[in-house]
Amino acid sequence: MIEEIFGAGSIAYQVVKDYSTRRQILRKYYNFSWKQSAGIEPEPFFGYRFKYYNDYYFSRKEDNKIEKSIKNNKNILILGRPMSGKSRAAFEVFKKLEESCFIIKPRAVDIEIDEFRLPSLPGNRKRVLFLDDLHIFAEKKNFHYLFEVAREKKLIIVATCRSEFEYDFLKKKLPTNISVEDIFDTIIDYPKISTPEAQSIALDLDIDWSEANFDGTIGSLIMKLGSMETRYKKLNQKEKAILRILKKLYCAGISEEDKFFFIDTIRDFAKAKGIIHTDNDLDQILVSLISKEFIENPEENVYQVEEIYLEKIFDFDTKTNRISIFHDMASVFHESPNILVKVAIKAYSLGLVRYKKSAYTKISIETFGEALKVYTFHEFPKQYALIQNDLGNAYGSLAEVEDKKNNFKKAIKAYEEALRVYSFDKFPIQYAMIRNNMGTAYGGLAEIMVDKKNNLEKAIEAFEEALRVYTFDKFPIQCAMTQNNMGTIYSDLAEILVDKESNLEIAIEAFEKALRVYTFDRFPIQYATVQNNMGIVYSKLADIEDKKSNLEKAIKVYKEALKVYSFDEFPSGYAMVQNNMGTVYSKFADIEDKKSNLEKAIKAYKEALRVYTFDEFFIDYSMVQKNIGIAYSKLAGIEDKEK
Incomplete structure (x- = not known):
């Protein structure tokens, strides 16, 4: 009897514990989950910006496009400048939908794939994943996993994103196998309103x-930004100095979700810069800034600032520049590895889109290095592995602009360090991700002719390891990406006369596997990329066997690529494929219909020159002009004989 009661109690305890865990995960990842659109309230929808909510709404024609996309089960991305009304437009459309739907709004936080869950889905109504400020999500770990969940669960994605810099950043942060156009069927930009x-x-x-x-x-x-600017100018120097510190922390990526700042962080930086000397000094300044409505104190030891104030009202002193901010942060917080990691990630992200790519990326690498002095392999293995992977990515990014050989080698070394923790057995998803990154780095080394055969073989080995996890059943998108990478590497391996025919055939097989996922309808850009890659391989294969058949196959897949790579929408892709087609038609001329195929080659080359102009693409322009010259020379020989 005692054992029965004890057993029942244990089960009840476990049920309660599991429920509590699920609730914690929901709070961690979602602002709210599955609210009916018609009954959605502004406060949970807008969060801390609810205080600016007004019943008045200025509707625009773009609203109709949002409504139409949801009605047709299409994903939509709403672009616009800060404060252009993107989120409000989505809210108003949700409220008035003829067919009510359920909405879930994730928080912009790092995603742990092993624990992340989508709450159970209600009914058969439409379900919308609302991602507000998608550019902020892009700064978070594994944010792209949201798109995979949405695709798997057939959710409609409605997202907002700032235009210009933030939009460019978003595109850079997406995995290489995904583009914005793959995710969103419609992309609209909310325009300015007139005076x-x-x-x-x-x-x-x-x-x-x-x-x-x-x-x-x-x-x-x-x-009322004008009023706040006037108020800011009247602040004393110490008040301005504290607000400038908040701006610097924000610029360096140290603010938390919804622009929260911990008082300890503010205090440490202010003391290091000699702005305050005691805790009481800071407390008095913060109280004053709260009374003047520049900051809020929503909970103990936490202060919140409106993002637009940080960007548009708080200025920098004359000695400040963006690069120096990161050096300051790394210096002040050298004993705070969690802050150093945030600074490093922000610097790396800026390096993806800012013109000072090398400078930002080097800061990122240095700061990751400082964090690793504390987050050691033995004491903090998970943090160590995560940073090593990020460090590898940073070295790979730096290799794009300087010292390819050494930076790719350093990237590989960092990935190897990460694999000391992320083993196949214990962390299969992370293992596969890092193996894929390693394959890319080895491929980069091979491109610059560094022990090419050996590095290509190591790239293949790394991709094969990734495919142990990235199966078609469980991870179809990652599998397709890796198969495309494999195909490219085998094609390159054939170039150095290593089992040329066999490697080209393996490359085609890999591309065909990728196309099982990268279909024209679901992933048009990837579809076109793989078709172009296959065309290149068929053209190479034609040089050693079944020339006519393989050239015909090359033309066929290039035409498939051009279904996506149109002149208007993807001019660079269009020009690339047209030049490749010209080369195939020129080869065709060697075996049949010489005049006709040379004319087709010249026509294709001329199409490429519509994009490859002398001023903008001098190298490509010169290459195509040379190809045209060779084709015309051959054609002239035929026409002379005919005369």
Whole structure:
């Protein structure tokens, strides 16, 4: 009897424990889950920006495109400047949908793939994954996993993203096998509103025009930025200095979700810079800034700042530049590895899109190195492995602009360190990711003729290891990406006369496997890329066997690529494929219909020159012009004989 009661109690305890764990995970990853669109309330939807919510709404024609996309089960990305009304537009559309749907809104946090779960899905109604400020998600670990979950569960994705820099950053942060166009069926950009429209809105809302500092966005009216700028100018020097510190922390990636700042972080930096001397000094300044509505104190030891104030109102002192901020952070927080990692990740991210790529990436590498002095292999193995993978990515990025040989070697060394922790048995997903990264790095070494055969073989070995995890059943997208990478490597291996025919045939087989996932309908850009890659291999194979048959296959797959790579939408891809087709037609001329095929080759080359102009693509322009010259020379010989 005692044993029975004890057993039942144990089961009940476990049920409660499991439920509690699920609740914690839900709170960690979601602002809210599965709310009916018609009944959604502004406070949970807008979060800390609810305080700016106003019943007034300025509708625009772009709203109809959002509604139409959801109605047709299509994913949509809403672009626009800060404060242009992207989130509000989505909210208003959700509220008035004819067919109500369920909405889930994830938080912009790092995703642990092993624990991340989508809450159970209600009913058979439409379900929408709303990703507000997608560029912020792009800064987080494994953010792309959200897209895989959405695809698997057939969720409609509605996302907002700032245009210009943030949009470029988003595109850079997506995995190489995914593009924005693959994810979103529709991409719209919310335009500026005119000054007369803004003045009319200000009149309706009883807003003093002088307080607005209107910049073409609806938000600049609602948030009264002009009034806040005037107030900022009246602050004393120490108050401004603290707000500048918040801006620097923000720029270096040290703020938390929703622009929270921990008081310890603010205090440490302020003391290091001699702005304050005691904790009481800082407390007094913060109290004053709260009273003047520049910051809020939502919970103990945490301060919150409106992002637009950080970007548009708080200035820098004259000695500050973006690069120096990162050096300052690394110096002040050299004993805080968790902060160093954030700084390093932010610097790496900026290096992807800023013009000072080398400088930002080197800061990232140095700062990761500082973090590893604390996060050692023996004491913090998981953090050690994660940083080593990020370090490898940073070295790989740096290799794109300088010292390819040494930086690719350093990248590989970092990946090898990560694999000391991320074994196939214990961490299969991370293992596969790093193996794929290693394969790419070995391929990069081979491209610059560093022990080419050996590095290509190591790349193949790394990709094969990744495919132990990336199976078609469990990870179809990653599998297709790796198969495409494998095909490219085998094609390169054939170039150095290592079992040329066999390696080309293996390359084609790998590309065909990739196309099982990369279909024209689901992944058009990847579909076109793989088709072009196959064309190159068929053209090479034609040089050693079944020339006519393989050239015909090359033409066929190039035409498939051109279904996606149109002149208007993908000019560079269009030109690349047209040049490749020209080369195939030129080879065809050696075996049949010489005049006709040379004319087709010349026509294809001329199509490539519509993109490859002298001013913008001098090297490509010269290459194609040379090809045209050779084709015309051959054609002239035929026409002379005919005469």
